[in-house]
Amino acid sequence: MSGGGGARRCELCELVRSTRWYAEFHEPLRFTVLDCDSCDVPMAVLGEHRSTVTDDERTFMAAALRAVGDALGLGELTFDDRMRQIPDHYHLHARPLPAWWPRPR
Secondary structure, eight states, rough: OOOOSSSSOOHHHHOOSOOOOEEEEEESSEEEEEEEETTOEEEEEEEESSOOHHHEEEEEEHHHHHHHHHHHHHSSEEEEOOOSSTTTTTEEEEEOOOOOOOOOO
8 A cells, every 4th residue: 555645644545454355456446455454353444545545435345345244254243434543544443243232123
């Protein structure tokens, strides 16, 4: 992944291999699926430095995360793109739903 144009260093642009990586995509958009080093859940990191994605891009990233979650046996997932620590580089977490979490009817 390439770095952003600003002077500020972006951890997600540099994307050091410090956790398990599952897949790298180049088409229809560039992103990587890996374990988040903060919360130990799979996440998809956009391959360019921007803070938003289209609905179609998010859907594609979520599908890749769902495939990883299925392969890992994580069960039912929720997708979280509230970017707390790095708010200006889009990333999407796949979080297993706890047993007590209300399920849609």
